């Protein structure tokens with residue numbers, strides 16, 4: 163399910179405040195490699211919690 167138009171533009175990584183990029187059903191931090199966290203989207207709702215994010219493998 164794609165995110166609501168315009169929603170991505172107002173979202174930012176809670177860890178480093180970089181913009182996010184939608185990829186599949188996840189949101190990838192576009193910040194530098196030191197962050198790069200991947201946030202899940204559950205039922206169309208981005209879960210922007212560092213505790214819920216994963217590190218890309």
Ligand SMILES: [Zn+2]
Nearest residue numbers: 175178191197
């Ligand atoms: Zn980040």
